[in-house]
Amino acid sequence: MTKSITPGKIKQTNRELIYRYIYKKRKTSQQDISYTLHLSRPTVTSKLAELEEEGLIRRAGQFDSEFVGRKAVAYTVTEDYRVSVGVEILRREVKIIVMNLYGEKIGREVLPLAFRQDESYYRSVCNEILAFLAQLGIPTEKVLGMGIAVQGLVSPDGRTITYGKILQCTGLTIDAFASGLPFPCQFMHDAGGAALSELWLSPDLQDMVYLSLSRHLGAAMVCGRRILTGQHGHTATVEHMMMRKDGDPCYCGRRGCMETLCSLKALLGDEPIESFFDRLERGSGSDVDKRWQTYLDHLAEAINMLHLLYDSVFVLGGYLAPYLTQADIDGIYDRIDAMTPFDEPRDFIRISLMPKHNIAIGAALPYLEAFLKNI
Ligand SMILES: [Zn+2]
Numbered sequence: 424m425t426k427s428i429t430p431g432k433i434k435q436t437n438r439e440l441i442y443r444y445i446y447k448k449r450k451t452s453q454q455d456i457s458y459t460l461h462l463s464r465p466t467v468t469s470k471l472a473e474l475e476e477e478g479l480i481r482r483a484g485q486f487d488s489e490f491v492g493r494k495a496v497a498y499t500v501t502e503d504y505r506v507s508v509g510v511e512i513l514r515r516e517v518k519i520i521v522m523n524l525y526g527e528k529i530g531r532e533v534l535p536l537a538f539r540q541d542e543s544y545y546r547s548v549c550n551e552i553l554a555f556l557a558q559l560g561i562p563t564e565k566v567l568g569m570g571i572a573v574q575g576l577v578s579p580d581g582r583t584i585t586y587g588k589i590l591q592c593t594g595l596t597i598d599a600f601a602s603g604l605p606f607p608c609q610f611m612h613d614a615g616g617a618a619l620s621e622l623w624l625s626p627d628l629q630d631m632v633y634l635s636l637s638r639h640l641g642a643a644m645v646c647g648r649r650i651l652t653g654q655h656g657h658t659a660t661v662e663h664m665m666m667r668k669d670g671d672p673c674y675c676g677r678r679g680c681m682e683t684l685c686s687l688k689a690l691l692g693d694e695p696i697e698s699f700f701d702r703l704e705r706g707s708g709s710d711v712d713k714r715w716q717t718y719l720d721h722l723a724e725a726i727n728m729l730h731l732l733y734d735s736v737f738v739l740g741g742y743l744a745p746y747l748t749q750a751d752i753d754g755i756y757d758r759i760d761a762m763t764p765f766d767e768p769r770d771f772i773r774i775s776l777m778p779k780h781n782i783a784i785g786a787a788l789p790y791l792e793a794f795l796k797n798i
Contacts, residue, residue, distance in 0.1 A: 437462060437470060441470045445480055445500050446524070452486050452495035464515035471498060479504055479676050500524060505794055506561055508552065508569040508606075509787030511613065514538050514590060517548055519555055520783040526623055526791060531561045531780065538590050547604030564791070567794050568607040570786030571600060572616040574639060578662065579652050581609030586657070589639060589675055609789075614641030615650050615738050616785030617775075620649055622778045623788055632659070633775075634726075635782075637741035639674075640686040661729060662686070666721075669708070684721035687743060702745045719751060723758035730771065731763070740775030746797060747774050 432595035440460055445451055457467045474480040481501050485494040502523040511518040517534040519628040538544065556563060575587030584595045601608040622645065629648060635641035640662040644651045651658045664674050670679025671689070683689055691699055694754050702711045726737055739747060756769045775781070 437466060438473065438798055441467065442474060442479060442500065443795075444770050445498055446795070450483055450497050450499045452497060454495055456498075486495060501585045502527070503529065503561070503565070505566045505567045505791075506565050507787040507790040507794075509572070509616070509783035509785070510548075510552070510569060511572045511616075511783040511786065512538060512548075512590070515553070515573070518780070519550075519552060520780055520782050521556065521559060521561065521785060522784065522787050524782065524791060524795065526788065528780075529561070530555065531783075538592070540592055540595065545599045545688035545723040546603055549600060552604065563605045564606035566606040568790035569600075569604065570609055570611050570616065570789060571597075572613040572782045572786040574613050574641075576656055577612050577615075579656055581611060584610060585747070589615065606792075611786045611789075612641070612643070613782045614643045616782040616788075617641070618643035618645055618650055618738075619788045620742065620777045621738050621775060623785075628723070628736065630733075631738055632729055632733055632735055633738045633740060634661075634685075635741040636687060636722075636743035637683065638687050640682045641741075642729075645735075661689075661725070664725075664728075666724065666728075681725050685718075685725050690718045690743075695743060696746065719754050720758060723740045724762065726755060726772065727759045727762045730759070730767075735771070737772045738782065739772065739774050740778055742778070745774040745777035 430765050441456055441462070444456055444460060448455070453467050453471060456462065456471075457464050458469075461694065471480065475482070475498075480498050480502055483497045483499040486497050487494060502525055505524060506529060507522050509522065515535070515537050517536045518531070519534065520531045521529045523529055532555050534548070535739070536544065536547055536551070552569070553563070556566065573584055573587060573592070574589040575592060576585045577583070579583050582597045583690045584592050587593045589593065597610055613632060614635045617635050620629065621631065621633055622628060628645075631645040633643045633645065635643075642659045642661045644659040663673065663677070663680045665679050666681050666684055667679030671683040672678055673680035673682050675682075687696065699711065703715055706712070730737065752772050752774070753769075754769075755772060759767060777784070
């Protein structure tokens, strides 16, 4: 049996259709909307008036028309009708980004606040965020919500950190921050945030393994554009897959985890990444080249193993992404060729499209997506 559509529902649908069309086109006219969406002029006129009155759309100049004396009004969505906040909490600093409805940056700030699990820290973070919004001239009623990305596992409802060994924050609940802010908040696993940023920029990407190659290794598995969390919330915690029985110690307390071979800490030790790649480029010292080749060996081994488990696109992101070249990717394919039983086409490894600020941006995206879905 088909569900009946009420007149109210049709009106709502037209409103959604029109808003989404303007959002997608960025700037359009009443005539264009009417023609493209096959809606009558009076319907479009009344919906535009409604959306404009609510402040969801605004007039943005005029289009030239072929009819002398009749210029069409240009409509655009009000980009900052609502905003979303993304925060990345790290050991030594807090990164904040405020984004408009297009996921574009309105403002970004890095606070030198070292993580502590106490009231004064939470209060400082909240006060700094409120001060930053005020500085940007954004009233808090406009904030859809705030995502807080952490280096740890998060419960499926985004309320609790279920495993936070890096920051020593296991068990921390969102109330620590939410009680000091007048808008909704949720935690997000940092690699999940990075994966969401990648999906935002790649509307056609359905399935993916995202590898966050930063000081620590992280990963997210995406199926049908959804991040897989799993029964206990630890799907894709590849960093603790054991690759060497008596390998180097991992922060989890075990040895030889993928973290100890494929993280930037494993590659760089305490050397800054710029210095390492500068030395690599200048060919100064065989130790640098040897370290890089060994790292690529380990990365290829890890990707091959994960690719046998999940045959999807692999996106290489994190702080390493801007330094990766096509020659490196070809080198990884060469290594995989020697390991895999299949004749793999060289089409599944990509470098991240958004290597910078992606974690904080990704943390903010669910609020934008929910708003746009329920307009
Ligand atoms: Zn481990």
